[in-house]
Amino acid sequence: MPPKIVPRLPRGMRDILPQKMLQRQYVIGEIEKVFQRFGFEPLQTPVLELRETLMGKYGEDAEKLIYDARHREGKEELSLRYDLTVPLTRVVAMYPDLVKPFKRYQIAPVWRAERPQKGRYREFYQCDADIVGSPSMLADAEIITMIYTVLRTLGFQTFVTKINNRKILTGIGQYAGVPNELLGGLYRSIDKLEKIGVDGVREEMIRNAIPESVVDKMIDLISIQPNDLSELRERLREIPIALEGLDELEQLATFLNAAGVPHTHYQFDFAMVRGLAYYTGPIYETVVTEPKIGALTGGGRYDELVGLFSKHSLPTTGTSFGIERIIDVMDELAMYPASIGKTVTHVLVTVFNRDLVGVSLRMANLLRAAGINTELALEIEGLGKQLKYAAAKAIPFVVIIGPDENAAQQATLRDMTTGEQTLVAQEELAMTLKRKLGFA
Amino acid sequence: MPPKIVPRLPRGMRDILPQKMLQRQYVIGEIEKVFQRFGFEPLQTPVLELRETLMGKYGEDAEKLIYDARHREGKEELSLRYDLTVPLTRVVAMYPDLVKPFKRYQIAPVWRAERPQKGRYREFYQCDADIVGSPSMLADAEIITMIYTVLRTLGFQTFVTKINNRKILTGIGQYAGVPNELLGGLYRSIDKLEKIGVDGVREEMIRNAIPESVVDKMIDLISIQPNDLSELRERLREIPIALEGLDELEQLATFLNAAGVPHTHYQFDFAMVRGLAYYTGPIYETVVTEPKIGALTGGGRYDELVGLFSKHSLPTTGTSFGIERIIDVMDELAMYPASIGKTVTHVLVTVFNRDLVGVSLRMANLLRAAGINTELALEIEGLGKQLKYAAAKAIPFVVIIGPDENAAQQATLRDMTTGEQTLVAQEELAMTLKRKLGFA
Numbered sequence: 033m034p035p036k037i038v039p040r041l042p043r044g045m046r047d048i049l050p051q052k053m054l055q056r057q058y059v060i061g062e063i064e065k066v067f068q069r070f071g072f073e074p075l076q077t078p079v080l081e082l083r084e085t086l087m088g089k090y091g092e093d094a095e096k097l098i099y100d101a102r103h104r105e106g107k108e109e110l111s112l113r114y115d116l117t118v119p120l121t122r123v124v125a126m127y128p129d130l131v132k133p134f135k136r137y138q139i140a141p142v143w144r145a146e147r148p149q150k151g152r153y154r155e156f157y158q159c160d161a162d163i164v165g166s167p168s169m170l171a172d173a174e175i176i177t178m179i180y181t182v183l184r185t186l187g188f189q190t191f192v193t194k195i196n197n198r199k200i201l202t203g204i205g206q207y208a209g210v211p212n213e214l215l216g217g218l219y220r221s222i223d224k225l226e227k228i229g230v231d232g233v234r235e236e237m238i239r240n241a242i243p244e245s246v247v248d249k250m251i252d253l254i255s256i257q258p259n260d261l262s263e264l265r266e267r268l269r270e271i272p273i274a275l276e277g278l279d280e281l282e283q284l285a286t287f288l289n290a291a292g293v294p295h296t297h298y299q300f301d302f303a304m305v306r307g308l309a310y311y312t313g314p315i316y317e318t319v320v321t322e323p324k325i326g327a328l329t330g331g332g333r334y335d336e337l338v339g340l341f342s343k344h345s346l347p348t349t350g351t352s353f354g355i356e357r358i359i360d361v362m363d364e365l366a367m368y369p370a371s372i373g374k375t376v377t378h379v380l381v382t383v384f385n386r387d388l389v390g391v392s393l394r395m396a397n398l399l400r401a402a403g404i405n406t407e408l409a410l411e412i413e414g415l416g417k418q419l420k421y422a423a424a425k426a427i428p429f430v431v432i433i434g435p436d437e438n439a440a441q442q443a444t445l446r447d448m449t450t451g452e453q454t455l456v457a458q459e460e461l462a463m464t465l466k467r468k469l470g471f472a
Numbered sequence: 473m474p475p476k477i478v479p480r481l482p483r484g485m486r487d488i489l490p491q492k493m494l495q496r497q498y499v500i501g502e503i504e505k506v507f508q509r510f511g512f513e514p515l516q517t518p519v520l521e522l523r524e525t526l527m528g529k530y531g532e533d534a535e536k537l538i539y540d541a542r543h544r545e546g547k548e549e550l551s552l553r554y555d556l557t558v559p560l561t562r563v564v565a566m567y568p569d570l571v572k573p574f575k576r577y578q579i580a581p582v583w584r585a586e587r588p589q590k591g592r593y594r595e596f597y598q599c600d601a602d603i604v605g606s607p608s609m610l611a612d613a614e615i616i617t618m619i620y621t622v623l624r625t626l627g628f629q630t631f632v633t634k635i636n637n638r639k640i641l642t643g644i645g646q647y648a649g650v651p652n653e654l655l656g657g658l659y660r661s662i663d664k665l666e667k668i669g670v671d672g673v674r675e676e677m678i679r680n681a682i683p684e685s686v687v688d689k690m691i692d693l694i695s696i697q698p699n700d701l702s703e704l705r706e707r708l709r710e711i712p713i714a715l716e717g718l719d720e721l722e723q724l725a726t727f728l729n730a731a732g733v734p735h736t737h738y739q740f741d742f743a744m745v746r747g748l749a750y751y752t753g754p755i756y757e758t759v760v761t762e763p764k765i766g767a768l769t770g771g772g773r774y775d776e777l778v779g780l781f782s783k784h785s786l787p788t789t790g791t792s793f794g795i796e797r798i799i800d801v802m803d804e805l806a807m808y809p810a811s812i813g814k815t816v817t818h819v820l821v822t823v824f825n826r827d828l829v830g831v832s833l834r835m836a837n838l839l840r841a842a843g844i845n846t847e848l849a850l851e852i853e854g855l856g857k858q859l860k861y862a863a864a865k866a867i868p869f870v871v872i873i874g875p876d877e878n879a880a881q882q883a884t885l886r887d888m889t890t891g892e893q894t895l896v897a898q899e900e901l902a903m904t905l906k907r908k909l910g911f912a
Contacts, residue, residue, distance in 0.1 A: 039525050039562045039781050041518065042548050047563055050513035050576065057514060069840045071817040071847030073490035074497060078481065078595045079519060079552075079581065080539070085479050099520070101541040101552065103585035108482050112519075112541065122479045123487055131864045133850050136490065141519065145543035155518045166850040170829065174848060177837065290830035291837055341479050377511040389610065390730035397617065397731055400509045407511030408614060410573050410606040424571045 044145070044154030051374050058372045059186065059359050060139055063159060066182045067137045070174060072161050075136040077119040083109040089118050089340075097144040112143040116160045117337065124164055125341030132165030132346075139355065151360055162350025164338055169280055172314045172333060172349050173287030179318055179329050179351055180293045186358065187367045190322040193329070194301040197281055198311045200264070203274020204302070207267070208249040214242060216309070222254055223305040230255060254303040261285075261300060280314060306330060310337045316351065325361050329353050371470075374426035378405045378469055381431045382418040391433050395443065395458065399431075402462035403471065422448055429465060433458075484585070484594030491814050498812045499626065499799050500579055503599060506622045507577045510614060512601050515576040517559040523549040529558050529780075537584040552583040556600045557777070564604055565781030572605030572786075579795065591800055602790025604778055609720055612754045612773060612789050613727030619758055619769050619791055620733045626798065627807045630762040633769070634741040637721055638751045640704070643714020644742070647707070648689040654682060656749070662694055663745040670695060694743040701725075701740060720754060750774045756791065765801050769793050811910075814866035818845045818909055821871045822858040831873050835883065835898065839871075842902035843911065862888055869905060873898075 041047065048056060064074075080101055087095060099112040113119055116138045124130065139159045148154060161178065163171045176193055183191055201222075205215050221236045228236070230251060237247045256263050261278055268274035281300055288298060306315045315332030319325075331351030339345035362368060381396040383389050389412065396408040407427065409418040415432065422430045432444040443461050446453045447468070456464050466472040481487065488496065504514075520541055527535060539552040553559055556578045564570065579599045588594060601618065603611045616633055623631055641662075645655050661676045668676070670691055677687045696703050701718055708714035721740055728738060746755040755772030759765075771791030779785035802808060821836040823829050829852065836848040847867065849858040855872065862870045872884040883901050886893045887908070896904050906912040 037781070038565055040522060041562075041566075042520050042522055042550055043546075045518035045520060047518070047566070048516035049563075049567065049570070050515060053514040053516055056516075068816045068845050069843075071845060073816050074493040075490060076488035076493055076496075078485035078487070080482050080485060080583070080595065082480060082482055096544055099541050099543045099550075101539050103539045104536055106483075106539075106585055110482055110539075122481075123489075125478055126481075126487070127489065130489070131861065135847070143520070145546055155520065163850070168850045168852075170823075170833075170848065170850045170852075173833070174850070181840075287829070287833060290833040292834070341477070376508045376513050383610075389727070393610075393613070393727060393730040394732070400621075403509075405508050405511060407575070408610065410603070410608045410610045410614070412608075412610075421571065 042154075044148035044152075046153055046155075050376075054372055054376060055363065055368055056359055058368065059355065059362065060159075062185050063182055063353060063355070064137070064139065066178060066185055067161055069181070070135075070161075070178045072135045072137045072178075075120070075123065075138050076140070077113070077116070077123060077138070079112055079141070080110045081113055081119060081122070083111045085122055086111050086114055086118055090114060094144075097146055099143045099145060114144060115142050116140060116158050117162075120160075120162060120164070121338045121340050121342075124338055124346060128342070133171065134164040135162070136164070137161040151356070153356075156356050159353040159355040160350060161353075162338075162348055164348045165346050166349070167335070167347040169283040169314070170287055172280075172316075173284055173291060175331065175349055175351050176284070176288060176298060176316055177291040177293055179316070179353075180297055182353065183318065183328065186362065188320060188328075191297065191318055191320045191328065193298045193316050193318040194258075194304040195281065195284065195298060195314060195316050196301055196304045197277035197314050198332070199273050199277030199280070199313060200268075200302060201305060203268050203271040203277060204250065204253050206273065207253070207271050208246045210242065210246055210250070214240070218242065218250070219305040220307075222250070222303050223307070225254060225303040256302060258299045258301045264302060277313070284314060306332055310334045312336060314349070320361070323365075326357070327354065328358055328361070373428070376405050377407045377425065377427045379429040379431060379465060380407045380409060380418065380422040380425075380427045382409045382415055382433075383412045384415065384432065384434045386412060388433060388435070388438060391438055392431075395431065395433060395461070399462055399465065402466065404462065404465055404469070419446075429468065431461065482594075484588035484592075486593055486595075490816075494812055494816060495803065495808055496799055498808065499795065499802065500599075502625050503622055503793060503795070504577070504579065506618060506625055507601055509621070510575075510601075510618045512575045512577045512618075515560070515563065515578050516580070517553070517556070517563060517578070519552055519581075520550045521553055521559060521562070523551045525562055526551050526554055526558055530554060534584075537586055539583045539585060554584060555582050556580060556598050557602075560600075560602060560604070561778045561780050561782075564778055564786060568782070573611065574604040575602070576604070577601040591796070593796075596796050599793040599795040600790060601793075602778075602788055604788045605786050606789070607775065607787040609723040609754070610727055612720075612756075613724055613731060615771065615789055615791050616724070616728060616738060616756055617731040617733055619756070619793075620737055622793065623758065623768065626802065628760060628768075631737065631758055631760045631768065633738045633756050633758040634698075634744045635721065635724065635738060635754060635756050636741055636744040637717035637754050638772070639713050639717030639720070639753060640708075640742060641717075641745060643708050643711040643717060644690065644693050646713065647693070647711050648686045650682065650686055650690070654680070658682065658690070659745040660747075662690070662743050663747070665694060665743040696742060698739045698741045704742060717753075724754060746770060746772055750777045752776060754789070760801070763805070766797070767794065768798055768801075813868070816845050817847045817865065817867045819869040819871055819905060820847045820849060820858065820862040820865075820867045822849045822855055822873075823852045824855065824872065824874045826852060828873060828875070828878060831878055832871075835871060835873060835901070839902055839905065842906065844902065844905055844909070859886075869908070871901065 101110040141155050217240050265278050311332040312335045313333030317327050318329040329351050333349040335347040338348040381392050383392045396406045399406040430446040441458050442455050445456050541550040581595050657680050705718050751772040752775045753773030757767050758769040769791050773789040775787040778788040821832050823832045836846045839846040870886040881898050882895050885896050
């Protein structure tokens, strides 16, 4: 027989072992609950899409990262999905009878062959919620209110959703006299304001061959205080597209106030630019300010993309939650509630000896029926080994039923944290445990 | 611009739209709850595995169905996982420190390029729970008890888990004098007993060149009444491997009795053969008897496979739930509880006119905070259209706040099923709705 070789994972892939999975399930579960609270419904699309569905949507650099797939006898060119947005546009086109506005969420893996590094994998989850078919700023307000609710529910305190509008960015470009073909590079420079400061942005613009007079006007505008809509309106009063964008943000502010989103948690920031070219209206990005951990959500209105495959244009707005980063941050900051322990198991019922297997089995199933996650010791090799198993797995309680206990219809309940042992009547064990676990 | 083409799905793939997704989530959620009740914990493995990890494990015919994947600049040969068992064996080998017994479940899609047909897709979910590292019959008893609990929880009534033992099948072969190389074909014939009857099985064996004297002995044995362990023990008293298998089943029966699994729900059936060659001990398969809908679970003990990549052999037992079939059957038999409706949304809060947007927005968020899944009407184009939206989406309740209602701090609550409308004080709306929804 050949020597056994320890198998490997593909580059950039990972397993998620039970303890981490319990944390993931908690985060995903809490987010889903809020999504449903807002009337968003789950959608599932296949991992494999026709290659032609994906190509030409993300730009050449991105499309290099797409995984292709095929089966030996198959004629179809397939790819693993790169995001959840293009599949959404396909779904909307294929099922024209879906009632609009169509509010869907999807929390699912996508694949990108990026260079792997700490915390970045080639298979990772995206978490998107979008409203398809409504041009109203109410839809954008709902999305931002939902972001606020999700992050508060997960325990985040000091975060701000930065809001801008693509129409204002376009207007700023027009006002400063930037030729259209330079706009993309310009936005990329502005986006770095927080990172490299005003002087850095100025230098980069000049390096990119933008005339100095234009640069001055641009810098002037993007330095306007966040939230000062009226100052910006005054400067851009001759630029219709900018005024349209400002009207939208004002409406949005009214709705966010009515929705009870506190002023501390959103901000108009005219230097915030989201990378993707497909946004057409309000854009939003949420950053945690203390500790500084970067963006946790990103999104905005994209009125053209979803209609790409469809007969009619379909105004759409939505957000992505950076769920992998949220999980990492919650892990680092120990933000999980105590109930998300190292194991799902609340109690191990030990087996004292062969004669008492039946007694322990019955007790285990009694506890399960009472809603307690219960393991039964499977190897009958002495109590010591069974207690060691409970300790290794961090199971908080252990039940022992020896011959004496059983004769008295009792059981010993051991708290593995304190080492404390108490004798409990068998018929009261479920109740006692539920009380100790905080269930009742 | 080129004409817009309605995009397609790859062959054998499907989208799952929200209504069906809510049913899937319900089934998966209920199953997960039972798994955790028994102390099984979630594991996630990547969709892509190294091709070499999968090849040589499933047999040539199966491996033709595997999808290969790669990215343009990647050197690795990758494949989409074909099942959840081989990834489990890889995990167990890669993380030798996992505490044993290791009890994991995984509910996740796998890919097989089979000929698509009604109800059979090329991407489908598998749902596995296994106990790695215990040779004890207690582990098998736990699996069968869990199968019983899962199916009861989902609302199945008349089902039977058929139990056999590979050791008994081997023993029957030895007793009848079947040469080892014919055993595989023999088992395949026996497996058809229920479908083609005793005569059919006899004919098929003879066609397969098995001597008539052997066939008679075989038929005689497999015709023994289910559950009659002592009759079989008597016949096979000279065959050690068969006696070992019988001892195991007797122990299993004792444990199942102690666990409270009713006799109506399991059965020893010596003609039940599970296809996969890797089973080594007890095997089990659950069929619903009324209506006849085939097998819903299949599994057994496979003590060699999981050790394939590992230094030590790792006795393992577990089961698969045919989750796609379970969902289909529950759909056909309308087994979903009434609370799993057509939509997740409990109530639509309409917007009467532009002046009252804020009032409706506040009310929507109040209801959400009270735990009610609430949609806000996003287009302010007349109440009629908003009511039509609620009807199209099958939202059970609608809230209307016009100027008069609002002046009186009231709201109209409309039951969309009966058409009945009631005036409710705004501050009591959440309570009233919760009562009507059966939440409180």
